[in-house]
Amino acid sequence: MTKGTKFTEIEKxxxxxxxxxxxxxxxxxxxxxxxxxxxxxxxxxxNSYGKKKRLGRPKKVSAHRSRGEKGGDDG
Structure with missing residues (x-):
């Protein structure tokens, strides 16, 4: 088993x-x-297997920007 793989429902x-x-x-x-x-x-x-929230720095891009929409005063 490689690191990060999860058990299938059958294996569980x-x-x-x-x-x-x-x-x-x-x-x-x-x-x-x-x-x-x-x-x-x-x-x-x-009960919590495979549901761990991944840690890390949050993305700087806002939800508005992540949709690919342009807006704001930056041109």
Whole structure:
């Protein structure tokens, strides 16, 4: 699994089912081809998985300008 990829809905369901059947994170990861840490992170944060807001400097361009409209007094 490369950094930043997310589990598909099918994989999420499989992780949930296997974990409910008392499989270890290592066994689930090996079966699906992922690291046990990724499986564990999903299991612990199922409700917020894949919804983290990306941080960074906000864009300087206003919503008005981002639509490609010209306006204002700058010519």
């Amino acid at each position: 369901g499989e992780i949930t089912g296997l974990r409910t059947a008392e499989w270890t994170f290592a066994a689930i990861g090996k079966r699906l081809g992922y690291l046990p840490t990724g499986v564990s992170n999903f299991w612990r944060n199922q």
